[in-house]
Amino acid sequence: MKLAARIFIAALVAAALGSAGFMAFANRHASLPPLDAGVRPSFPQELVERGEQLAGLGDCAVCHTRPGGPALAGGLPLPTPFGTIYSTNITPDRETGVGAWTEQAFQRAMREGVDRHGRHLYPAFPYDHFAKATSEDVRAIYAWLMTRTAVKAPAPQNDLAFPFNIRALVAGWNLLFLDKAPLKPDPAKSEAWNQGRYYVEGLGHCGACHSPRNMLGAVRSDRPLAGGEAEGWYAPGLGAHAGAPVSWTQEALLNYLIDGWDERHGVAGGPMTAVVNQLAKQPEDVVKAIAAYLVSLQPEQPKEAADRAMAFAKDREFKQTGAAAASTDKGEAIFARACANCHRAGGQTVPLALATSLGAPDARNLVQVVLHGVQPPEGAPERSMPRFAGALNDEQVGDLVAFMRTRFSEKPAWTNVPDVVKQTRAAH
Ligand code: HEC
Ligand code: HEC
Ligand code: HEC
Known part of the structure; x- marks a missing residue:
């Protein structure tokens, strides 16, 4: 936390503690x-x-x-x-x-x-x-x-x-x-919607990770589910703030939340893995209600936009060629050597340009996956990926990540990638 904030809080505290x-x-x-x-x-x-x-x-x-x-x-x-x-x-x-x-x-x-x-x-x-x-x-x-x-x-x-x-x-x-008031059911919405909201906001505590927090560590009630963090990972926005290139459907959410993997969104990693392992054991109507509620919050994605995102993802899939392996772009050469065996056109993995991590506001999740691999949820045992923390040094990870952002996303390059790599490696 910033020093000024600490001093400010300490002053508040002194005043509070001094007050009987x-x-x-x-x-x-x-x-x-x-x-x-x-x-x-x-x-x-x-x-x-x-x-x-x-x-x-x-x-x-x-x-x-x-x-x-x-x-x-x-x-x-x-x-x-x-x-x-x-x-x-x-x-x-x-x-x-x-x-x-x-x-x-x-x-x-x-x-x-x-x-x-x-x-x-x-x-x-x-x-x-x-x-x-x-x-x-x-x-x-x-x-x-x-x-x-x-x-x-x-x-x-x-x-x-x-x-x-x-x-x-x-x-x-x-x-x-702390808002202890119970949720008021919305009679204009279906029972499943109301149930879904109850699970998301209550026991499911999705916002504990997926909502941004203020300086005092409280969930910001003005920006529910707008994207937060957990254990060095970015927890992407959900519902109205979902950031997946192709919008979530209820079916895709069910796949992701129960099996931990969907063909248009990829695999659940990091702190989401344990959440999925628990959701997988819930009665299906519970997860269905959660999915219905989250989808209802999303603005409708026009079909052309979804088609475009799919076409972009397909177009940008990696073609394993000699030229790529000998590229002067260091990141591309590393990708060709270390990743393209699995992540290439015609391979078994989800096109990388469909993953939220490549279009995220910062590089954290991509760096986490590169360094520590994927230990997938129990429902998708075959979706595992080896770790590269030992095989690649910080500079190589930085080059690789910069290349991947340009190749698999249309968003601007990430800033401070070297810091993210250093912090992510140090935290483990
Ligand atoms: C995100 C992590 C997290 C989750 C999820 C969580 N807890 Fe906890 N819980 C904690 C922590 C940390 C403490 C200790 C807080 C403290 O020391 O002030 C705690 C404290 C408690 C306490 C107080 C115990 C005591 O001896 O004072 C109870 C009761 C409790 N949790 C029950 C639950 C139940 C029931 C659930 C599931 C519905 C749950 N917790 C889920 C992190 C969690
Ligand atoms: C042995 C095969 C294999 C290798 C090698 C491999 N991966 Fe993966 N990777 C996977 C699998 C399987 C997944 C799970 C998702 C899927 O099936 O598409 C995955 C997931 C990912 C994801 C997460 C996408 C998502 O679903 O959110 C990223 C990012 C990624 N890999 C990057 C890399 C990079 C970068 C390298 C090279 C340093 C690499 N992978 C090497 C198999 C591999
Ligand atoms: C302990 C923190 C935590 C909790 C609690 C949590 N999530 Fe997550 N969630 C994450 C993280 C971190 C990711 C990113 C995982 C990744 O990129 O592989 C994620 C990813 C997701 C995604 C994929 C988003 C995308 O665009 O790729 C969905 C959907 C999701 N969570 C739904 C939920 C729901 C619904 C709940 C509540 C039932 C929930 N999460 C609770 C941390 C959490």
């Missing part, structure tokens, strides 16, 4: 009594199953499981611009998990971002989205969580710089940015 009124406001949440020890709550099987499905939609296990660690026991580091926050243990262990939490405490955490003891939780936990879920749906997730295997595992200490290590400050953040 603010601290009383921030600490107004009661510590809720624990569940009686020795009582394992039980729930109807149907509720537990519904909870499992909804927890999948909410990616609870994705964030609350560290690589190689026990499911839901927490410990995954989440880098934020303010420092690193670790996910917590949400198994029903009484001491280190949520085993002593009543349903009331759990509902409050999901809706207000406050833990059982009344402490504020950081919005790295996307409660600003989960707040839109109905209390019945939250109840089902509670039933599922409380019937999992308890694991003893304390969460690692967060690593946040002053003043962000002061939890009470989140009270101010909530005051500014």
Whole structure:
């Protein structure tokens, strides 16, 4: 974060912390009594199953499981611009998990971002989205969580710089940015549309990655789904802001969101991979509703424009020739040597000019794919690609990426590609 912004925030914080009124406001949440020890709550099987499905939609296990660690026991580091926050243990262990939490405490955490003891939780936990879920749906997730295997595992200490290590400050953040009002169904729209919006804005928390954030890390409510970021990746705009050269159809979205691959859009990579692996397990009507909702937000693409984009993509497909391999354009020569075996006219891959990453505002996703390859979602195991982090140095990646932008997109050249390459390599 910029220094001026830090100083400004620090000054605000000092003022807030000095004010008894603010601290009383921030600490107004009661510590809720624990569940009686020795009582394992039980729930109807149907509720537990519904909870499992909804927890999948909410990616609870994705964030609350560290690589190689026990499911839901927490410990995954989440880098934020303010420092690193670790996910917590949400198994029903009484001491280190949520085993002593009543349903009331759990509902409050999901809706207000406050833990059982009344402490504020950081919005790295996307409660600003989960707040839109109905209390019945939250109840089902509670039933599922409380019937999992308890694991003893304390969460690692967060690593946040002053003043962000002061939890009470989140009270101010909530005051500014947390909208707890339930979504009002739009009677003019179909039930599927309303369901789709509910999933996208609520448990699905698509905007947590796909919406831009302001200086204080809050989703900008004036630009929903206009494109955001996640773990060093650009999360492209969706709906009204979708940036794919050929507009998404409902069918293409279903392919992408369930299988992780579509013939006109390519493969789901980076942080989207885990999301797709969860969506693949959802009942099809859930993903259909999400797709219907997103497509309804898109402006109609005239047929000529779609035809033109398809023709451009076909025309720009790479032809593997001796001349290309000997090109004086260093990027083109690298492409011919390292990539054209798979990415060429007549090959098995999607024309690169159809991928959103080539037309994106910056080079991040392309550089991610070149350095780290593609580990595709479970539904598209054959769509994998090797990594080139070891085979190509930073300069070569830069040349390659610059060549690809010119060849596979009509957008202007990217600026600061060398920085993107350096940062992407360093972050891994
Ligand atoms: C994007 C990552 C992410 C996702 C997705 C996520 N969480 Fe979390 N969650 C966190 C982090 C990080 C914390 C710890 C926040 C803190 O320390 O203030 C947390 C904290 C919690 C807490 C508070 C636990 C405690 O001991 O105080 C609960 C309860 C919780 N999450 C439940 C869920 C449920 C249920 C889901 C799925 C519907 C879910 N989370 C999805 C990141 C996530
Ligand atoms: C062994 C085959 C293979 C090689 C070699 C290869 N790729 Fe790929 N690449 C794939 C496959 C498979 C996909 C998944 C998408 C698909 O099927 O079209 C993919 C996806 C991509 C994507 C993402 C497109 C999308 O779907 O969003 C980019 C960008 C890309 N490759 C660039 C490169 C570059 C640059 C090189 C050379 C440095 C390269 N690839 C080398 C097989 C390969
Ligand atoms: C953890 C962050 C994260 C979450 C949560 C997330 N996405 Fe994504 N999504 C991404 C990233 C990053 C990409 C880019 C992947 C790539 O280029 O391979 C992406 C790509 C996509 C794409 C392809 C866009 C394009 O133009 O190529 C679609 C569609 C999509 N996501 C839909 C969704 C929906 C619907 C949800 C909610 C149910 C969702 N995403 C939740 C991070 C996320």
